[in-house]
Amino acid sequence: MVNFDNTAIAFQMKNDAALDRAYFLFKLISNEPLVKIGTAATNFALNAQLPVEGLIRATVFDHFCGGVNEEDCLQIIKELGSYGVQSILDYSVEGKVEENQFDLAVEKNLEILSFIKSREEIPFAVFKPTALGSSDLFYKVSQNSDLNESEKNAYNRITDRYHTLCSKARELNIKLLVDAEESWLQQAADDLCLQMMKTYNTEQPIVYNTYQMYRWDKMKDLEKLFDLASRYNFLPGIKLVRGAYMEKERKRASEKGYNSPICEDKKETDLNFDKGARFILNHIEKASIFIGSHNEHSTSLILNYMEEYNIPSDHKHIWFGQLYGMSDHISFNLAKNGYNVSKYIPYGPVKDVMPYLIRRAEENTSVAGQTNRELELIKKERSRRKLL
Numbered sequence: 508m509v510n511f512d513n514t515a516i517a518f519q520m521k522n523d524a525a526l527d528r529a530y531f532l533f534k535l536i537s538n539e540p541l542v543k544i545g546t547a548a549t550n551f552a553l554n555a556q557l558p559v560e561g562l563i564r565a566t567v568f569d570h571f572c573g574g575v576n577e578e579d580c581l582q583i584i585k586e587l588g589s590y591g592v593q594s595i596l597d598y599s600v601e602g603k604v605e606e607n608q609f610d611l612a613v614e615k616n617l618e619i620l621s622f623i624k625s626r627e628e629i630p631f632a633v634f635k636p637t638a639l640g641s642s643d644l645f646y647k648v649s650q651n652s653d654l655n656e657s658e659k660n661a662y663n664r665i666t667d668r669y670h671t672l673c674s675k676a677r678e679l680n681i682k683l684l685v686d687a688e689e690s691w692l693q694q695a696a697d698d699l700c701l702q703m704m705k706t707y708n709t710e711q712p713i714v715y716n717t718y719q720m721y722r723w724d725k726m727k728d729l730e731k732l733f734d735l736a737s738r739y740n741f742l743p744g745i746k747l748v749r750g751a752y753m754e755k756e757r758k759r760a761s762e763k764g765y766n767s768p769i770c771e772d773k774k775e776t777d778l779n780f781d782k783g784a785r786f787i788l789n790h791i792e793k794a795s796i797f798i799g800s801h802n803e804h805s806t807s808l809i810l811n812y813m814e815e816y817n818i819p820s821d822h823k824h825i826w827f828g829q830l831y832g833m834s835d836h837i838s839f840n841l842a843k844n845g846y847n848v849s850k851y852i853p854y855g856p857v858k859d860v861m862p863y864l865i866r867r868a869e870e871n872t873s874v875a876g877q878t879n880r881e882l883e884l885i886k887k888e889r890s891r892r893k894l895l
Contacts, residue, residue, distance in 0.1 A: 593629065597853045612668075613671055636686065726786070730783040780805055821847060
């Protein structure tokens with residue numbers, strides 16, 4: 508069984524200075540008032556065009572991001588690869604709202620696909636549905652609202668953008684992860700992803716849809732996906748995560764007076780996630796799963812399921828993923844034991860990536876146990892090194 512407490516393996520890529528920076532950052536993130544003050548100060552400084560990008564780059568940016576462009580990320584990608592950890596480039600500039608910007612997003616993603624086509628250390632690409640089209644349009648389609656002629660044309664362009672990226676991914680033999688949206692936008696995104704799977708996943712899984720298992724209805728959706736795959740003869744690709752919009756989802760449900768789509772508590776979410784993973788692993792020869800999790804218990808449970816089903820650790824249809832700068836104890840220890848592991852590497856211009864970094868800090872603050880776990884492991888490794 509994988510030992511996630513092995514800090515020598517977990518932090519083998521970090522020198523003492525990088526380890527000290529990680530300790531400082533997670534210590535800061537564990538303090539909610541400081542996060543709020545730091546967020547406000549950073550936004551003010553950037554909006555006022557104060558010369559703070561160098562400071563941001565040397566601290567939080569370099570810990571959680573790979574660089575400002577693809578070439579800038581190469582050193583980290585190669586270094587991770589030397590430890591058996593693959594990479595996923597995630598261009599983390601927040602979504603735009605104009606049609607020409609959606610077309611530019613397609614061009615950017617095509618550039619990324621071309622950049623990674625000959626790099627074995629980068630097996631996946633990723634995009635977000637609302638990077639390719641208006642969230643208002645995703646909402647209307649998800650609610651089955653009537654579209655006018657202009658909206659129909661705009662939605663057809665979204666479909667064409669999906670086909671452009673999925674077709675190129677299949678041509679280059681690169682797996683393509685499609686991120687999730689809020690529940691009120693997700694049905695349209697799901698329908699588009701299903702259409703892409705029917706078209707591009709006939710010989711191997713290329714397109715992966717994201718299932719947020721903090722939604723109590725997602726287990727039923729998974730079962731429906733496999734029924735459709737059997738009927739239409741395609742191989743489902745699933746990125747399994749807990750979810751990213753919990754507070755926003757609950758607040759909207761409360762304000763608009765409908766039942767929250769989110770599980771009642773963390774325990775129910777964990778059970779739903781683990782049940783989904785077991786269900787997919789039980790059909791792994793006809794599907795592929797990317798397990799996006801920072802949860803040790805779920806990861807260990809999935810390793811147990813693999814052993815129970817006699818699935819080899821390096822099965823080509825099973826991948827684990829964590830964010831760069833987090834949960835190295837999971838990523839590096841899994842890789843050391845022969846599992847397929849990738850790190851999500853956010854990148855982009857410092858100012859444009861700040862909304863992502865701020866959200867990451869806020870999410871870590873709200874998940875106290877995770878931040879405390881990071882700190883505990885970093886302290887353990889610092890102590891271990893002092894004894895050498």
